[in-house]
Amino acid sequence: xxxxxxxxxxxxxxxxWGGWQERWDDPLIGGGKSLLPYFADVMxxxxxxSFQAMGGDPSAPDVQSxxxxxxxxxxxxxxxxxxxxxxxxxxxxxxxxxxxEVRQLSAAGLFAFSFMDQDNIGSSPAAxxxxxxxxxxxxxxxxx
Numbered sequence: 001x002x003x004x005x006x007x008x009x010x011x012x013x014x015x016x017w018g019g020w021q022e023r024w025d026d027p028l029i030g031g032g033k034s035l036l037p038y039f040a041d042v043m044x045x046x047x048x049x050s051f052q053a054m055g056g057d058p059s060a061p062d063v064q065s066x067x068x069x070x071x072x073x074x075x076x077x078x079x080x081x082x083x084x085x086x087x088x089x090x091x092x093x094x095x096x097x098x099x100x101e102v103r104q105l106s107a108a109g110l111f112a113f114s115f116m117d118q119d120n121i122g123s124s125p126a127a128x129x130x131x132x133x134x135x136x137x138x139x140x141x142x143x144x
Contacts, residue, residue, distance in 0.1 A: 001045065012047035015039060016079060019053035022065035036069060043073035049109075052080035054116065058088045060095035064105070071109025082116035089120040090127065097134035 001013045024032035036043075043049055049070035053059035063078060070076045083089035095101065096113075115121060121131045 001047075014046045014048045014050040014077065014079075015042060017049070017051040017066065017070065019051050019059060019062040019066055019078075020055075021051070022069050023062065033069070040073065043070070046074065048075040048077055048111070049073050050077040050079040052116075053078060054080060054082045054084075056084035056088060058091045058095070059083065060092045063092070063096055064108075067105050067108045067110045074109070075111045076109040077112040077114065078110065079112075079114055080116040081114060083120055086120060086123050086127070089123075090130070093127075093130050093134065097131075097138070102134075102138045 004011045004013050021035065022033055025034055026032050027034045030038060051066045051070065053062050053066070059081070063081075067076050067078075081092075083092060096105070121127055
């Protein structure tokens, strides 16, 4: 971190986690959920925490659990979000960007949600409308 901060004083540094990290646990070998405590000191020293959620199945549960797990160490960024399945993406958007979920994720530490690319958003007029609506409702600034 010191190297990055020295060379680029405005840079922010985090460890990047897989969004599936909280899906499993193997305390005997320190795998899955049990891996996080081994990096607690590094995460506390980091500027923020980050993770990705990409795959073909719904990722909303991963986003919720990873935000809660990493939020204990500081602000959280969903650094890459994408789905290989448009129906899973649609389900995620309904679960993550409607109702009270944005407020709950924010309270748990989420400060940024980054779509990896425009493929899911641009797949149909309905997908674009869903994304635009969520961004407008929650006051998020976007070029969409």
